[in-house]
Amino acid sequence: MRKFLFIFTNLDQLSSIDAHKKKISSKHQIKKKGGPNAKTLSFIRKIQDARREAEEKAKEEQRLQEEEKEKLERLEQERLRLEAEHREKMKQQEKQIIQQKRQESLNPTRKQRNKCQHTLSQIGATSIETSTHHVSQLATSNIGKSNKKGILYDDRRKINKTSSNTSIQSVAVSIESKNNVSVEKSNNATDYWELNSEEAKVNSEIIQNLTKIEDNNNDHVIQADTHLTTNHESSETKLIDNDEYEHNQSLSSMERVRHHLERYHQLCESHRSVEVLRAPVICVLGHVDAGKTKTLDNLRQTHVQDHEAGGITQQIGATNVPLETIYKRTKVCRKMISREGDFVVPGLLIIDTPGHETFKNLRSRGSSLCDLAILVVDIMHGLAPQTIESIQLLTKRQTPFIIALNKIDLLYDWKSNNEENIELVIQKQSQITKNHFEKRCNDIICQFAEQYLNVALYYKNSDPNEFYSMVPISAISGDGMSSLIALIIEKCQTALTKRLTYTDELQAAVMEVKSNDSHGTTIDIILVNGFLSVGDKIIIAGQEGPIVTQIRKILIPESNQELRVTNQYQTNEKVKGARGIKILATDLEKSMAGLPLFVARQTDEIDYFKNEIETILKTTLNSIQLKEKGVYVQASTLGSLEGFLQLLKTSNIPYAGINIGPVHRKDVIRASVQLEKDVQFATILAFDVKIEKDAQEYANAIGVKIFRHDEIYRLRDMFISYQEQIKRHNQEQHRHLAIFPCKLKILPQYVFNKRDPIVCGVLVEDGCIKLGTPICVPSKDCINLGKVVSIEMNHQSLDTARKGSEVCIKIASTTSETSTMYGRHFDKDDILMSKISRESIDVLKAYFREEMKSKDWELIIELKKIFNII
Incomplete structure (x- = not known):
């Protein structure tokens, strides 16, 4: 027995020794495998914590927005309920008045009959012959007219303020004047949507009573005169009631228009269909000199950047890319599109936005209309300050975007081939080129991670909802352009289908206000949804308030031509979105860009949209703050003006006056005010505008300096050198003091x-x-x-x-x-x-x-x- 115990004890010891050896060997294996160092783990934890905080913050903001939305909905429902109660109360009061007057006309008092007979004897009217058939025919025709009234939004006022809506008054007045029976047209003070069948029934009963009264000539005269007497005695009360009624009607007119527009919006939304898509509005954003305009030029095979001053985009330009061009450019990578060979989108509307920080305001406007953005990144330099600014702008507006890694042709020993998919082109490169490409891509991925964004190459992106896709391209050689276009189409026809459904409800914005010799002052419009026609009455923002004008002509650039630079336009009577168009109309000289455009289909909508524009204008105009001492700035468009003002602000150059358009004599007079304050600020900086001859002569005579250039940086440098010149002159004059x-x-x-x-x-x-x-x-x-x-x-x-x-x-x-x-x-x-x-x-x-x-x-x-x- 002791031997067995000894053997078992030895076996236990051996097993424990083996287990200890295995544990030691596993530890050694773990040490041999290695892992991320502490710095990398710390960096990953920081990114995860920051991402978690960002998600929590986004959820909290979404919750607050939902609560605010629910609160507004409750207030709106309460307001609608109160308005409905008010309308019902007014209808009941009107019905009571009509019923009371009808009873009074059918049952006159003895005193009223005697007074009526006395009146008839004085005017010498022994008998009055009236045709019952004629009166009833007139009344019936009036009913027909009232039922056939067109849709009107303006307030209907009563023609005769001292008379009631009944036809008895009209007959009585005509008896006194010309012994000729005539029935005045009843003017209802309510709008077309408030007229109900019960009120029409009351009016018909009144007219039937007229025909019955005319059967007895004497009774008809007595009743008519009785009604006149009653009307005369209570005229003051009626005038007060009418004034109150009209005041209430005027207060609710805007609300009625708003309700009508809301119903129209609901109707348009109900007719949306995923089978009918509009062209997506695509913005091209990125850092200055990243290759945005060159990318767009390669897409449409043009050279727009050659027309830009300094090769820098100074204004927002729109390009309509037709379906034929898309079909041609995507033939080598058609398999990237899930609905192969089936293009639902009718084309692309691409907006080229300035990328440098001066035109931040323009870039904000472009992305506000944007359905999908192309963020151009220089693969050799990575994320620049303006690129980060564009990323923040897009994420703030929750705008989806695709990253274009431009300038891959600058990689070491790159061999271009624009006839194949970019994935195959990269695979055929040498190993050194592949390594260089992967290194640059990994650096950019890390830079995006610092901005809390996940990105991946599009052919390695297994989850497009979680990772933003990157497409390597070369705007010079055309490598990867077909893949970029195919990815845009795939994104639009899958994730953005609901957003791109067409609707007749107008959605448009003024992007540029331009003045030229051939057309005068015109406005460039981005028409996203709906339609515009020649003759439409449009409401746009102006420097001195809303501008109401009528479209005289609609110009459309040729396909693959940018709205800013083309001289060949097609004239259309009616245009549907999404398109970039140019509108010719009157009174556009002081219009402002970057704000919405409205169309008034009815008269009452003009005041409603003017109020909307005024509200927007207050915010826009207050953002431009002028100084007491500063230069006078002029530009061709509001967008360029705001960009130039931003540059002057960062350069510590104050501005005391602004204007849009050519420099006139009056502008020189305004700038001459600074001669009494500071001579160096008696200067006009004219960006991309003409200087009238008389203005230049007057400026030379009084000592106002005018600088003009087509590039804002050169114009700024010209003024700075002028400041230095004045400063040196003043220092030399006063150095002895x-x-x-x-x-x-x-x-x-x-x-x-x-x-x-x-x-x-x-x-x-x-x-x-x-x-x-x-x-x-x-x-x-x-x-x-x-x-x-x-x-x-x-x-x-x-x-x-x-x-x-x-x-x-x-x-x-x-x-x-x-x-x-x-x-x-x-x-x-x-x-x-x-x-x-x-x-x-x-x-x-x-x-x-x-x-x-x-x-x-x-x-x-x-x-x-x-x-x-x-």
């Missing part, structure tokens, strides 16, 4: 001449010493030593010496009085200072502020106390 502050300590071992001229070494303890600076000794009753005529350091002449410098100076006396002497009038313990004055301080503030440092101004304050300067 400028005294810079300084505090000097005498170095006794370097005193070379004790009498005039005093030559000694000094240490600049504070401030700066310049040639011509007057020196005094404040501790010795401000003895004037003279002016500094020479400064040397290491046998080299200097014009100025700042704090901490040890220099040798020569001080020459400026008066004929007995000169001071070192050792007698002052010694090494005295501090020498510059003798400043009130005038010198003002000159420093006006013309030498940039040469002064903060410590120099502190020393000025100290010297003012010493010299008792106020």
Whole structure:
């Protein structure tokens, strides 16, 4: 038994030893495998935490938006309920009035009959013959007219304010005047959607009573006169009631139009179909010089960038790309489209937006209309500041986008081939080129990860909803362009189908206001949904308020031609979205770009849309803040003007006046106001506009400077150089009055001449010493030593010496009085200072502020106390 126990004990020990060995070997294996280092894990955790915080923040914002939306819906339902109760109450009151008047006309009092007979005897009317058939025929015709009334939105007012809606009054008035029976047309004060069958029934009963009354001539006269008397006695009350009624009607007219537009919106939404799509509006965004316009040029085989000043896009341009071009450019990668060979979208509407930071406002407008964006990234440089700004703009507006990695032709030993899918082209490259491409792609993926975005190459993207797709392209050679277009079509026909369904409800915006010789002032429109026709009454934003005008002509650029640069236009009577069009109309000189365009189909809609425009205008105009002192800025469009103003703001150039269009004499007069404030700001900066001849002549006569250029950066530099020129001129004129502050300590071992001229070494303890600076000794009753005529350091002449410098100076006396002497009038313990004055301080503030440092101004304050300067 003991032997068995011993054997079992040994077996247990052996098994435990084997288990321990396995554990040790597994630990060694884990160590051999290796893993991410702590820095990488920390970076991943930070990204995950940031992403989690962003998701939580987005959920919280969505929850708040939903609560706000529910609150607004409750308020809207309550308002609609109150309006319905008010309308019902008004209808009941009107019915009661009609019923009361009908009863009064059928049952007149004896006094009313006697008064009516007396009136008839006075006018000598012995008998009145009226045709019952004629009256009933007139009444019946009136009923027919009232039932056939067209749809009207404006308030209907009563023609006769002192008469009621019954035909009895009309008959009575005609009896008194011409013995001729006529029935006035009843004018209902309600709109077409408020007229119900019950009111029509009441009106028909009144007319039937008329025919019955005419059977008895005397009774008819008595009843008519009775009604006249009753009407005369209560005229004041009726006038007050009518005024209140009309006031209530005027208050609710806007609401009725809004309800009508809401019903029209619901009707249009119900007719949407995924089988009828409009052209998607695609924006091209990115950093300056990333290749946005070149990418668009390659797509449509044009050279728009050659027309841009400096090769930089200065304005938003729209291009209509037809289906034929899309079909032709995607023939090598048709398999990327799920519905192969079946294109549902009728084309593409591409907007080329400026990418540099100056045109941030334009870029915001472009993406507000955007269905899908193409974010162009330079594969050699990665994400630039403006690229990050565009990413933030797109994510804020929740706009889907595709990343185009441009300039792959700059990769090492790249071999171009635009006849194949870009995936196959990359596979056929050399290994060195592949490695270079992968390195650049990985760097860009990391840069996007820092912006909390997941991106992947489109042929490696297994989850397009989670990862944004990247397409390598070359705008120069055309590599990858077919893949980019195919991916756009696939995105539009799958994920964006619901968004791209066509609707007749108008959705349009003014993108540019342009003035040219051939057409005058025109507006470029991005028509997203709905239709526009020649003769439509449009409402757009203007500098002085909403502008109401009528479309005279609609111009459409040729296919694959940009709206900004083409000179060949097609004229259409009616255009459907989505398209970029040019509209010719009157009173467009002061219209503003970047704001919506409305069409008034009915008269009442004009006031409604004008109110909408005014609300939007308040926000837009308040964003442009003018200074009291500044330059006068003019541009060809509002978008270019806002971009230029943004550049001036970042360059610390104030602007006091703005205008759009050519420079006229009146603009020179406005700019001349600055001649009294600051001459350098009596300047007009004209960006891409003409200067009238009389304006230039008048500016030369009064001293206003006009600078003009087609590139904003050059125009800014022209003004800056002009400022420098004026500054140098002013400094030269006032340099003899400028005294810079300084505090000097005498170095006794370097005193070379004790009498005039005093030559000694000094240490600049504070401030700066310049040639011509007057020196005094404040501790010795401000003895004037003279002016500094020479400064040397290491046998080299200097014009100025700042704090901490040890220099040798020569001080020459400026008066004929007995000169001071070192050792007698002052010694090494005295501090020498510059003798400043009130005038010198003002000159420093006006013309030498940039040469002064903060410590120099502190020393000025100290010297003012010493010299008792106020």
